Amino acid sequence: MLAAAALRGRAPQRAPQGEPAAETGGSSEAAIMVAVRVRPFSSKELSMLPAEPGSQFGPTARNFMNYNEAADERPQSKATIRKVVHTIDDHVLVFDPPDENDGDRRAPVAASNKRHKDIRFVFDRVYGHEASQRDVYEGTTRGLLDAVMTGYNATVFAYGATGCGKTYTISGCPADPGVIFLTMQELFERVAAAQDEKTIEVALSYLEVYNETIRDLLVEDGAGAGAAGLALREDAKQGVTVAGLSEHVPSSVERVMELMVRGNSNRTMSPTEANAVSSRSHAVMQVHVRQKARAGGLQTDVTTATLSIIDLAGSERATVTKNNGARMREGANINRSLLALANCINALCDQKTKRHIPYRDSKLTRLLKFSLGGNCRTVMITCVSPASTYYEETHNTLKYANRAKNIRTTVAKNTKSTQVHLAQYQSKIREQSDEIKRLQQEVAALKSRPAATAAAAAAAGSRNSAQAVQAMAELRKQTQAVQVVQDLRNKMATAYAPIREAKWEHASALMVGGWYDHHLDALKGWREQFETAFQEQQHLFSGSGAMDIDDGADDGSSAIARRSLVFRQQVDELLRDLTRERKTIGRHAEHSTQLIERNSYMAERAAQVPPSVQLTAEQRYHVDQEYRVLDLSAERGGL
Ligand code: ADP
Ligand code: MG
Secondary structure, three states, X not given: OXXXXXXXXXXXXXXOOOOOOEEEOOEEEEEOEEEEEEOOOOHHXXXXXXXXXXXXXXXXXXXXHHOOOOOOOOOOOOOOOOEOEEEOOOOEEEEXXXXXXXXXXXXXXXXXXXXXXXXXXXXXEEEOOOOOHHHHHHHHOHHHHHHXXXXXXXXXXXXXXXXXXXXXXXXXXXXXXXXXXXXXXXXXXXHHHOOOOEEEEEEEXXXXXXXXXXXXXXXXXXOOOOOXXXXXXXXXXXXXXXXXXXXXXXXXXXXXXXXXXXXXXXXXXXXXXXXXXXXXXXXXEEEEEEEEEOOOOOOOOXXXXXXXXXXXOOOOOHHHHOOOHHHHHHHHHHHHHHHHHHHHHHHXXXXXXXXXXXXXXXXXXXXXXXXXXXXXXXXXXXEXXXXXXXXXXXXXXXXXHHHHOOOEEEEEOOEXXXXXXHHHHHHHHHHXXXXXXXXXXXXXXXXXXXXXXXXXXXXXXXXXXXXHHHHHHHHHOOOOOOHHHHHXXXXXXXXXXXXXXXXXXXXXXXXXXXXXXXXXXXXXXHHHHHXXXXXXXXHHHHHHOOOOHHHOOOOHHHHHHHHHHHHHHHHHHHHHHHHXXXXXXXXXXXXXXXXXXXXXXXXXXXXXXXXOOOOOHHHHHXXXXXXXXXXXXXXXXXX
């Protein structure tokens, strides 16, 4: 029945997602994961549902357990609400499908919907009333722990109207704890498991944003900083931080539970008609995980990551809760924060035009800046009620959540920028050593081309490669390279670019010059021979007395002599031209030599570490190695 309803429903706007994040270098793009959790009916709601004995939507033992605050008396007389959210499977739900029996028998609903909306939504995960806290945790937040442990920031937030299960999902109750507890439990397990290799510090803070004011939930007198609340700071290095917020280092998950309960009791509660214990504030728990490898004697990276677990205030409009006066203002402020959140989400979804993201419009969005479009993996757990009482709210919430699926966040690891990851660094060294070996072989082969020194070169090569192997062993011990190394490398590469060209020019000038020399020599030799032969011939003619080329005598021998003279003149001209050109080539070679010298000097300068920077021996070696790679490849260019 439900499947049929789903088929009648509108086509999903997007296929269930599960596509891997597109990795781009060190950072990657990831969509926000959007999950929807439909809570069970409360006992009050159950009493208002049309009687449906044995219905699959009926109450379960667990539902009753959570709703035993109200008496379970179900007046069979009149049904005033109906179920409007039907979960189909792990990914699909239908909002307001037509009644299976007949539209006419539909129970009256508060909203003025004339027709069934019958909208099919597809989400990354859909949880029905039967889903346990652990199911929700495992399908949503657990994945974030992996990210946090590897140095990515992560955020999970619960969104939805008041009374739809946000606090239940995030905090839960002692008997059935929620995301915070389950996350911390696993985090502590992981910390214990990694104890031998790493030192891991876990610190947490808990704050609320209420009426655009930030309050510390873990200090007595909540506000901590008076009525103005705590201030938000934003800087390039640390992102967004809250000035003066207390940080706690819990020793166990039980301690976390205590902190959470304490914090929740400090939350600003105001009774509204929507939910007797509804919280009108946004509660943000931040768990900072700082890791350092333990391996003895080695320098290691420090990886930090923050997991933010956020219980947003109700998303309903102020009117829904029939508030007035102070409550109205509260409502307006909450709407301001959530409106700003919606605006940010809209802007972030609009990927084609690089729109301005209005993070600054509210405290909440400023705080969540790096949880939405920033450096973060994000999960949104959307909480909805299945009851028609929340018809408009649920419709809006689902539309909003559907839109949020399009947000893409850029995630990058929080390893200190001056530090490169060990594995990355080692593979770079390996690459370089291979490159050096390869270049050495190539250069040796090129050098040995004319002379028969192949054996010597090979011997030198193997000696060098033995050295390289030894150097490799040394280098393997290293664990870090500083940014300086990268900068130096870039500077050296820039300095080397003209060298490579000049080397090539120099080499070709030498080659062409050699070719000229060879032919000039040949021509000069020929010219000398010609001169000797010419003189001899003249002598011969003058000896016979018949030869006087200038007397205009028109005999054969004087004609030959004249032609020979013209010939000699032409050859002399050619010789002069060639000699001139040869000189130009020589100047080219000289010029490129100077270029090489000058740029080599500059490259050498570039390779020099600024006095303000202290490089370790290994890092120094790393720079030298880069230098050698560049030098060898320039030399190869000239060969
Ligand atoms: P919100 O924080 O969104 O205002 P709550 O988390 O306070 O809503 O939930 C309202 C009521 O519904 C609470 O009594 C809570 O225990 C109950 N509830 C919410 N979600 C569930 C659930 N998945 N299972 C059982 N009870 C739930
Ligand atoms: Mg709540």
